[in-house]
Amino acid sequence: MTADEVxxxxxxxAQAYARERDVLAQLDAATGDGDHGAGMARGFDRARAATAxxxxxxxxxxxxxxxxxxxxxxxxxxxxxxxxxxxALGAAAAGATTLETEHVVAGCADALSRIARxxxxxxxxxxxxxxxxxALDALRAHADDAxxxxxxxxxxxxxxxAVATVAMCAxxxxxxxxxxxxxxxxxxxxxxxxxxxETWHDVAxxxxx
Amino acid sequence: xxxxxxxxxxxVDDMIDGYVAAYxxxxxxxxxxxxxxRRRSKxxxxxxxxxxxxxxxxxxxxxxxxxxxxxxxxxxxxxxxxPPDLVLxxxxxxxxxxxxxxxxxxxxxxxxxxxxxxxxxxAEGLRVEPLLMYDDVSSAPKGREEDRRGAPGTTFVYKVVxxxxxxxxxxxxxxxxxxxxxDATRTLAAALAPGVSPLTGRPMFSLPEGEVFLGMGVHxxxxxxxxxxxxxxxxxxxxxxEILDDLPFERGDEVLxxxxxxxxxxLMELLVVHRSVAAVLEERGVVPYxxxxxxxxxxxxxxxxxxxxxxxxxxxxxxxxxxVRAPFFHRPEExxx
Numbered sequence: 337m338t339a340d341e342v343x344x345x346x347x348x349x350a351q352a353y354a355r356e357r358d359v360l361a362q363l364d365a366a367t368g369d370g371d372h373g374a375g376m377a378r379g380f381d382r383a384r385a386a387t388a389x390x391x392x393x394x395x396x397x398x399x400x401x402x403x404x405x406x407x408x409x410x411x412x413x414x415x416x417x418x419x420x421x422x423x424a425l426g427a428a429a430a431g432a433t434t435l436e437t438e439h440v441v442a443g444c445a446d447a448l449s450r451i452a453r454x455x456x457x458x459x460x461x462x463x464x465x466x467x468x469x470x471a472l473d474a475l476r477a478h479a480d481d482a483x484x485x486x487x488x489x490x491x492x493x494x495x496x497x498a499v500a501t502v503a504m505c506a507x508x509x510x511x512x513x514x515x516x517x518x519x520x521x522x523x524x525x526x527x528x529x530x531x532x533x534e535t536w537h538d539v540a541x542x543x544x545x
Numbered sequence: 546x547x548x549x550x551x552x553x554x555x556x557v558d559d560m561i562d563g564y565v566a567a568y569x570x571x572x573x574x575x576x577x578x579x580x581x582x583r584r585r586s587k588x589x590x591x592x593x594x595x596x597x598x599x600x601x602x603x604x605x606x607x608x609x610x611x612x613x614x615x616x617x618x619x620x621x622x623x624x625x626x627x628p629p630d631l632v633l634x635x636x637x638x639x640x641x642x643x644x645x646x647x648x649x650x651x652x653x654x655x656x657x658x659x660x661x662x663x664x665x666x667x668a669e670g671l672r673v674e675p676l677l678m679y680d681d682v683s684s685a686p687k688g689r690e691e692d693r694r695g696a697p698g699t700t701f702v703y704k705v706v707x708x709x710x711x712x713x714x715x716x717x718x719x720x721x722x723x724x725x726x727x728d729a730t731r732t733l734a735a736a737l738a739p740g741v742s743p744l745t746g747r748p749m750f751s752l753p754e755g756e757v758f759l760g761m762g763v764h765x766x767x768x769x770x771x772x773x774x775x776x777x778x779x780x781x782x783x784x785x786x787e788i789l790d791d792l793p794f795e796r797g798d799e800v801l802x803x804x805x806x807x808x809x810x811x812l813m814e815l816l817v818v819h820r821s822v823a824a825v826l827e828e829r830g831v832v833p834y835x836x837x838x839x840x841x842x843x844x845x846x847x848x849x850x851x852x853x854x855x856x857x858x859x860x861x862x863x864x865x866x867x868x869v870r871a872p873f874f875h876r877p878e879e880x881x882x
């Protein structure tokens with residue numbers, strides 16, 4: 337992906353989260369306070385604007401700008417964590433003019449450990465990590481493939497991971513206080529992570545977001 | 546339920562507009578429109594006290610900006626922690642060359658955003674130390690105090706570190722003092738009815754009619770158990786042992802007392818509750834010192850209250866007595882005994 341394609345990704349994510357805003361709000365309202373949809377829509381709108389404002393063909397710089405936009409726009413716990421993913425991708429791809437699979441593997445690996453540390457969460461705790469971790473495994477399995485192919489596998493794995501959170505007990509955030517710690521409800525952060533990889537795959541293969 | 550909102554997307558900005566317009570002699574907007582600072586900064590060479598928090602809990606924390614308490618507050622969206630870059634703005638605005646103490650009430654979003662803000666601030670060469678605050682006895686068992694939530698007992702930390710920072714205490718001294726106040730503080734809340742979100746107009750959680758939930762968090766996080774106590778006396782008698790026996794507070798201890806209303810409980814009721822608290826303290830031989838009764842940490846019109854106690858020592862007592870001039874916490878010099 338070129339820097340302009342990363343800008344198109346930010347645009348696609350802004351559209352995707354605006355479209356899914358009410359669905360995410362309803363999922364969040366089941367176990368949390370229902371502000372996840374509004375936060376993601378606001379944050380990725382900010383990310384789209386930030387990537388449009390930054391010139392140049394350095395994909396790392398554009399991803400970092402997206403991370404700063406997400407950071408300032410989402411709020412709550414999930415904003416800082418989604419921002420961490422883009423900041424890690426930006427650091428992994430700093431100076432490159434094309435985003436390659438190896439950058440994405442390195443960035444997602446760094447983001448996974450960073451999100452786990454900041455959120456004090458482990459895999460299986462019913463969080464966005466439960467979508468990000470299988471996506472990373474899929475990316476690693478396709479490390480030698482073109483980015484669009486690796487992302488196809490990652491998007492499927494992220495969605496399966498998100499669906500699997502239905503059976504998990506929440507140990508973090510407000511969901512841990514929900515009846516039976518949210519068992520029976522999908523984790524909205526994991527769903528948002530799946531949407532991210534699905535949109536990314538759409539943009540990378542040149543389709544409409 | 547109908548609320549007085551112009552535009553939900555501008556709710557927080559409208560609130561800050563109204564606040565600085567009313568109290569412009571004491572507070573003003575910082576460089577960032579979501580950061581509120583003192584009108585006159587404290588002298589250079591003093592440690593700054595900053596905090597970020599979700600809005601909807603007023604007067605905390607923006608009401609406590611002023612001489613003797615806070616220097617800057619990063620104001621987040623309704624019930625959502627402010628993002629790292631906004632907390633960073635509050636850290637910058639508080640810095641008077643001697644470092645900044647960043648107060649963090651222990652809730653997932655607040656902790657994550659504060660930690661990222663601290664990383665950003667340190668990368669800029671700023672000296673900042675975060676102080677995690679947790680006092681809610683119902684949110685994790687004894688022995689796992691550091692897993693507990695921040696609750697209204699954090700008031701004691703704000704007041705005490707704010708006073709000592711004004712007097713010139715160092716950042717290291719303030720971290721140690723703030724930790725000591727936190728570790729000597731315990732809080733338990735009772736929820737009678739939910740607050741209503743100003744964004745959705747809907748109650749934030751539901752409670753069965755006639756039941757009172759002990760330890761329920763301000764966003765509806767469940768706590769210890771539900772009770773059907775009918776009177777203030779019965780409820781307080783059910784709550785006080787959970788607080789007293791947790792630290793434990795012992796015969797002869799002197800304590801700060803806070804009876805905090807959550808927004809929908811009247812001052813009349815809070816004073817009745819305080820009467821019951823004072824009676825239990827007397828029976829236990831625990832001596833209250835200059836208690837505070839009022840609605841300081843609220844969740845819209847949520848009905849209920851919390852009881853917080855902090856064991857005193859001489860430094861904490863002097864800092865509690867020290868003058869404050871903030872819009873919603875005013876303790877004049879001459880009022881001291």
